[in-house]
Amino acid sequence: MLNISNLNIYFGHGSEKNHALKDVSFEIKKGESFGLVGESGSGKSTVLNCISGLLNHWQGTIEVDGEVVSQKRDLAFYRKVQLVFQDPYGSLHPRHTIDRTLKEPLAIHKFTDINHRVEKVLSEVDLGSQFRFRYPHQLSGGQRQRVAVARALILEPEIILLDEPTSALDVSIQAEVLNLLQDIRKERNLTYVMVSHDLAVISYMCENCAVMSQGSVVEMISAEQLQSGDLSQNYTKQLFTASKGYDRAAIDLFQDF
Numbered sequence: 001m002l003n004i005s006n007l008n009i010y011f012g013h014g015s016e017k018n019h020a021l022k023d024v025s026f027e028i029k030k031g032e033s034f035g036l037v038g039e040s041g042s043g044k045s046t047v048l049n050c051i052s053g054l055l056n057h058w059q060g061t062i063e064v065d066g067e068v069v070s071q072k073r074d075l076a077f078y079r080k081v082q083l084v085f086q087d088p089y090g091s092l093h094p095r096h097t098i099d100r101t102l103k104e105p106l107a108i109h110k111f112t113d114i115n116h117r118v119e120k121v122l123s124e125v126d127l128g129s130q131f132r133f134r135y136p137h138q139l140s141g142g143q144r145q146r147v148a149v150a151r152a153l154i155l156e157p158e159i160i161l162l163d164e165p166t167s168a169l170d171v172s173i174q175a176e177v178l179n180l181l182q183d184i185r186k187e188r189n190l191t192y193v194m195v196s197h198d199l200a201v202i203s204y205m206c207e208n209c210a211v212m213s214q215g216s217v218v219e220m221i222s223a224e225q226l227q228s229g230d231l232s233q234n235y236t237k238q239l240f241t242a243s244k245g246y247d248r249a250a251i252d253l254f255q256d257f
């Protein structure tokens with residue numbers, strides 16, 4: 001469903017030039033949930049931004065559903081591939097009602113039966129129709145992230161790119177939203193690319209994942225390997241230890257890195 005090969009990108013110029021992605025490659029099957037994990041600044045969001053078309057000065061090959069995508073995307077691409085950001089408060093327009101937020105993509109893509117679709121998607125993310133005419137500030141963090149998921153779903157995409165979708169939420173709410181995302185994926189046979197700095201989230205959500213460090217993929221691992229702790233790279237082992245909570249040993253390990 002998604003095939004990335006030798007993705008490279010640079011930011012800045014001259015001595016400030018930063019090789020932010022170095023030959024990043026991975027393949028994701030339809031219906032699979034694929035994780036991108038790594039420390040802050042390792043390039044995870046940049047990968048998603050290249051795939052989604054938010055960045056367009058990358059080099060390499062991005063193939064979606066068997067078709068090579070160019071730097072410029074058409075409307076059909078944006079219908080197929082949707083992005084959910086970490087901070088739903090920042091990504092929802094503060095002065096637009098949920099209704100307006102959900103209707104906007106439908107209007108751009110010239111959908112009909114708009115009201116019906118809004119009702120349907122709200123119930124799919126377990127928000128009743130009473131939320132329809134509220135504003136983002138009248139919702140909790142978890143409810144706002146459900147709206148962001150609804151907005152991504154409303155165009156019936158095939159791939160959803162999730163950039164730390166639950167990192168800004170309390171742990172209990174985080175679990176609710178992750179469960180919701182899993183249910184929706186199974187129901188709609190969606191393909192996910194999910195970014196997280198938290199290996200515990202990735203091992204719960206994903207079948208496979210790429211471990212990133214300083215712009216490169218340093219290891220590819222399956223969820224089984226993650227659960228058993230069968231990891232080859234020191235860096236991944238450190239992330240694994242950190243995901244089990246911090247103790248003195250974990251902190252010492254990171255100081256050695």
Ligand SMILES: Nc1ncnc2c1ncn2[C@@H]1O[C@H](COP(=O)(O)OP(=O)(O)O)[C@@H](O)[C@H]1O
Nearest residue numbers: 011012018020039040041042043044045046047
């Ligand atoms: N738009 C941008 N302009 C300049 N540098 C950027 C931009 N986006 C990301 N970077 C740089 O690319 C690197 C990777 O960032 P990012 O993908 O956001 O990491 P992550 O999501 O893993 O925390 C960092 O060094 C960051 O400073």
Ligand SMILES: [Mg+2]
Nearest residue numbers: 044045046163
């Ligand atoms: Mg990021």
